[in-house]
Amino acid sequence: MISKLLSSAIIASSALAYPAPPDGGVGVSGDELPEYTPMSDFDTASFVVGVNQEFLELDLFHNILASFPDEDFEAVGIDASQRYYIQEMAEQEVGHAEMINNILASVGQTSQQCSYKYPYTTVREALAFAEYITRFGEAGVYGFLPHLDSRPIAQLLLQSITTEAKQEVSMAMMAGEFPQPYWFNMGLTQAMAWSLLVPYLDSCPESNPRVEFPVFPALNVTNANATLDTSIESAVSNNYTHVAQPGRQLELQWEAPGMAVGPSEQNYTTDKNPDLGDPSHVAFIHQLNVTYAPLENIDTEAMTATTIHPDFMMYGKGMGVNGTVFIAITDEEVPVTPYNFSLLNDHVHAFGPYFAGI
Ligand SMILES: *[C@@H]1O[C@H](CO)[C@@H](O)[C@H](O)[C@H]1NC(C)=O
Numbered sequence: 001m002i003s004k005l006l007s008s009a010i011i012a013s014s015a016l017a018y019p020a021p022p023d024g025g026v027g028v029s030g031d032e033l034p035e036y037t038p039m040s041d042f043d044t045a046s047f048v049v050g051v052n053q054e055f056l057e058l059d060l061f062h063n064i065l066a067s068f069p070d071e072d073f074e075a076v077g078i079d080a081s082q083r084y085y086i087q088e089m090a091e092q093e094v095g096h097a098e099m100i101n102n103i104l105a106s107v108g109q110t111s112q113q114c115s116y117k118y119p120y121t122t123v124r125e126a127l128a129f130a131e132y133i134t135r136f137g138e139a140g141v142y143g144f145l146p147h148l149d150s151r152p153i154a155q156l157l158l159q160s161i162t163t164e165a166k167q168e169v170s171m172a173m174m175a176g177e178f179p180q181p182y183w184f185n186m187g188l189t190q191a192m193a194w195s196l197l198v199p200y201l202d203s204c205p206e207s208n209p210r211v212e213f214p215v216f217p218a219l220n221v222t223n224a225n226a227t228l229d230t231s232i233e234s235a236v237s238n239n240y241t242h243v244a245q246p247g248r249q250l251e252l253q254w255e256a257p258g259m260a261v262g263p264s265e266q267n268y269t270t271d272k273n274p275d276l277g278d279p280s281h282v283a284f285i286h287q288l289n290v291t292y293a294p295l296e297n298i299d300t301e302a303m304t305a306t307t308i309h310p311d312f313m314m315y316g317k318g319m320g321v322n323g324t325v326f327i328a329i330t331d332e333e334v335p336v337t338p339y340n341f342s343l344l345n346d347h348v349h350a351f352g353p354y355f356a357g358i
Pocket residue numbers: 223224225245248249358
């Protein structure tokens with residue numbers, strides 16, 4: 001009896017305490033049913049890049065497992081359980097690609113898998129390559145997610161890209177790198193992610209929609225040290241790889257626009273804004289920041305120059321330009337912040353990865 005009284009008292013008081021929702025928020029009233037469909041060309045084109053990325057990762061994870069005998073994996077500390085984990089990551093991509101294609105089906109823009117070409121010849125190189133691919137896959141989505149017209153589809157993509165972030169860290173660990181040499185993950189534009197992805201597409205079904213973003217001319221750091229120390233084994237953490245050195249001089253080389261790239265049947269060529277000024281700076285794209293360093297020793301014929309790895313620490317005390325980051329040669333120091341980062345596109349002469357510290 002007493003307990004019955006008590007519990008009804010608790011119910012009464014908790015019912016009284018049930019708070020009204022705070023004012024504001026979008027899509028939380030229940031007045032509108034969410035529609036999981038692109039609301040603009042921007043949404044559709046962004047998801048077309050996304051599905052290309054997911055299909056490549058699906059193929060890549062399978063290819064890594066199929067390319068090397070078990071002994072090669074064991075030799076770098078990747079046991080059968082870790083190999084099964086890579087297998088499961090491939091299966092995650094099946095789900096991600098299906099989710100994105102379901103959304104694209106509502107506007108008649110689905111894609112199928114392409115065939116791919118990969119640059120690795122050892123397990124360690126393959127894992128480092130997978131870290132790189134998932135790094136820009138992740139960053140490419142962060143760059144456009146808050147700009148999508150459709151919030152419902154942004155929600156679905158968010159819930160897939162967070163698993164991709166975990167894949168990236170897992171690949172870094174398996175490759176023997178320090179897992180997270182940064183305080184924040186950067187965002188990239190669709191054009192930047194697509195520029196990094198398209199060279200690995202060998203041939204694609206003709207029915208695949210064309211990607212409606214430019215491919216920037218490639219940019220390389222040509223004096224990077226050998227990428228991987230063969231003495232390092234897979235580990236949850238490892239001090240080795242990313243020991244970025246502010247002050248280090250980087251030798252750069254880039255390509256002219258107009259080069260054919262990607263699957264030949266789709267006629268993609270590299271491109272840049274025709275109204276660009278002369279190359280003057282390198283934008284280091286990392287964490288929340290774009291940090292500029294002047295371009296020096298510029299040779300416009302050979303398309304080479306040097307720059308200095310900037311001395312930056314997040315909030316004056318955190319990580320610097322570290323790990324797998326991205327660089328662009330620009331015509332000026334464009335002031336951009338994470339939410340207006342895409343305004344950098346129109347200033348890019350060339351774009352590529354920088355494996356800081358290697
Ligand atoms: C490459 O590694 C050597 C030895 O660790 C170092 O002295 C040199 O500065 C590195 N090169 C670059 C471009 O960082």
